[in-house]
Amino acid sequence: MSDKEVVSANGMPQLVPSHYNLTFLGVGGPGAELGPVAVLERGNRPLLTIDCPPGMLDAYLDRYRQAPRALYITHTHLDHIGGMEELFHHTIDAAISDPAQRIRLFAHAGIVPSLQDRLVCNRFIRAEGGVNFWDAFQLVPVSRGFWLNRHWFDVFESRHMQPRFCYGLALETCFVYTGDTRPIPEVLKYVAAAGETVFHDCGVRANPAHSGFVDLLDEYPEELLNRIVCYHYGSAAEANTLQSHGFRTAPPGQRIRLPEPSRLRQLEERRAS
Numbered sequence: 001m002s003d004k005e006v007v008s009a010n011g012m013p014q015l016v017p018s019h020y021n022l023t024f025l026g027v028g029g030p031g032a033e034l035g036p037v038a039v040l041e042r043g044n045r046p047l048l049t050i051d052c053p054p055g056m057l058d059a060y061l062d063r064y065r066q067a068p069r070a071l072y073i074t075h076t077h078l079d080h081i082g083g084m085e086e087l088f089h090h091t092i093d094a095a096i097s098d099p100a101q102r103i104r105l106f107a108h109a110g111i112v113p114s115l116q117d118r119l120v121c122n123r124f125i126r127a128e129g130g131v132n133f134w135d136a137f138q139l140v141p142v143s144r145g146f147w148l149n150r151h152w153f154d155v156f157e158s159r160h161m162q163p164r165f166c167y168g169l170a171l172e173t174c175f176v177y178t179g180d181t182r183p184i185p186e187v188l189k190y191v192a193a194a195g196e197t198v199f200h201d202c203g204v205r206a207n208p209a210h211s212g213f214v215d216l217l218d219e220y221p222e223e224l225l226n227r228i229v230c231y232h233y234g235s236a237a238e239a240n241t242l243q244s245h246g247f248r249t250a251p252p253g254q255r256i257r258l259p260e261p262s263r264l265r266q267l268e269e270r271r272a273s
């Protein structure tokens with residue numbers, strides 16, 4: 001993709017090459033082609049992939065020509081972890097020969113038991129045995145957040161189905177990714193307080209597990225609404241409806257330019273001075 005095809009968070013084309021972008025390979029939702037998977041890029045190179053729906057690996061290889069090196073899992077519904085088995089098979093042989101080839105997998109400690117139950121319950125991951133599921137991954141349980149390539153990512157609890165089940169992600173002054181959630185004004189007041197672009201679960205209709213656009217209009221101030229980009233909507237037709245109500249929607253496959261993470265920039269400027 002050329003820089004001319006990069007869109008900013010406000011949907012306008014950006015001609016200036018971007019430093020940090022988020023690309024949705026899939027936007028999720030019941031009728032979507034691919035479940036929600038977003039890739040944070042720095043300098044157009046993938047830095048962190050968020051969630052792993054079925055079919056994610058093929059879409060990722062098509063775009064980046066390599067498997068992800070770092071993955072963050074928001075929660076354990078299958079539209080978010082159903083592609084982990086494909087990733088395991090793709091990685092395991094290289095990871096056994098060289099543990100440095102394992103994929104770093106960040107997940108809140110509260111969802112690790114559920115990951116274990118859903119992915120690792122079988123003695124014979126392969127019929128011949130001899131390998132463990134985690135031999136392909138370096139699992140990093142997190143609580144308040146984690147470091148990756150000198151970036152500090154804050155992790156926060158969303159509101160999805162039940163307590164301590166889904167956890168969003170934030171990079172200060174750059175972006176917030178809610179994960180599947182009902183509106184969380186009490187959380188975004190803190191983690192989205194510095195101009196971050198907010199990627200928010202939002203479809204046309206609300207349900208007990210997900211947000212609808214009317215929820216967002218009811219719960220969030222206008223300044224925040226202007227920074228929200230909806231994902232986890234069901235189809236292109238749903239995206240059109242959301243847009244007709246004044247919402248921006250994540251365009252599958254297109255880079256969305258993000259504000260720079262200011263703390264990192266300050267550190268780099270101080271290092272260079």
Ligand SMILES: [Zn+2]
Pocket residue numbers: 075077160180
């Ligand atoms: Zn979910």
Ligand SMILES: [Zn+2]
Pocket residue numbers: 028029036077079080180232
């Ligand atoms: Zn979901």
